[in-house]
Amino acid sequence: MGDFNDLLEANDLYAETFSDGGFDGIAKAGVLVITCMDSRIEPLGMLGLKLGDAKILRSPGGRVTPDVLTGCIVGSHLLNVNRIMVVQHTRCAMASGTDAEVADKIIESSKMDLRGMTFGANPDQDRTLDFDVRLLKTHPAIKPRTKIGGFIYDVDSGKLAHVY
Numbered sequence: 001m002g003d004f005n006d007l008l009e010a011n012d013l014y015a016e017t018f019s020d021g022g023f024d025g026i027a028k029a030g031v032l033v034i035t036c037m038d039s040r041i042e043p044l045g046m047l048g049l050k051l052g053d054a055k056i057l058r059s060p061g062g063r064v065t066p067d068v069l070t071g072c073i074v075g076s077h078l079l080n081v082n083r084i085m086v087v088q089h090t091r092c093a094m095a096s097g098t099d100a101e102v103a104d105k106i107i108e109s110s111k112m113d114l115r116g117m118t119f120g121a122n123p124d125q126d127r128t129l130d131f132d133v134r135l136l137k138t139h140p141a142i143k144p145r146t147k148i149g150g151f152i153y154d155v156d157s158g159k160l161a162h163v164y
Contacts, residue, residue, distance in 0.1 A: 020052070030082040031054040031081065031084075032055040032084045033084075034058075034072070034084065035058055035089070036058065036060065036094070037059065038093075040155045043087070046158065055071065059120070060094050061120050061122075062087055062088040063120040064086065064135055069136075069139070073139075077143055081146065083146065083147045084147070086129060086151065086164075087153050088125055088128070088150075089152065090153070090155050090156065093121075094119065094121045094122070095125040096121075097121055097123060099120070099121050100115065103115045129150045133149070149164060
C-alpha cells in the first residue's frame with residue numbers, strides 16, 4: 001500500500017472539495033472520445049467540456065481495440081452518445097514504429113519476449129486513423145445516426161485538426 005500513499009493523500013484533498021457527484025452516467029454533450037493513453041492529452045479540456053459531458057476511452061495510440069469498440073457500442077445505445085471522435089496525436093510512440101519494433105524494445109528493456117503480440121503500433125498514422133474511422137462508420141452495432149470523426153491532436157500547440 002505504501003507505493004500509493006501519495007496518490008491516496010492527494011485523493012483525500014480532492015474529495016474534501018468534490019462537488020461533481022449525484023448525476024447519472026450519460027454523456028451530457030453526446031460525445032465519446034477515443035484517444036491515446038498519452039499523459040499530454042486532456043480530452044475534456046481540449047474540447048471545452050467538463051466532467052459528465054463525454055465518455056472517454058483510451059488505448060495505446062488512440063486505436064479502436066476490441067474493448068474500445070465495445071465501449072462505443074454501449075455508448076451509442078445506452079449512454080446518449082451521438083458523436084464519436086477518434087483522436088490520435090503527434091509524436092505518438094505507437095506511430096513511431098511497428099508492433100515488432102515495440103516488442104524488440106520490450107525485449108531490450110526487460111528480456112521479456114512479447115514478439116507476436118498485437119500492440120497496434122504503425123508508423124502510417126493516417127492509414128490507422130482512416131481504418132479506425134471506417135471501422136466505426138460501418139460497424140452494424142454502432143447506432144446508425146452516430147456521427148464519427150477522425151482527428152489529430154498536436155501535443156505541442158494544443159490544436160485539434162479534423163482529418164476524417
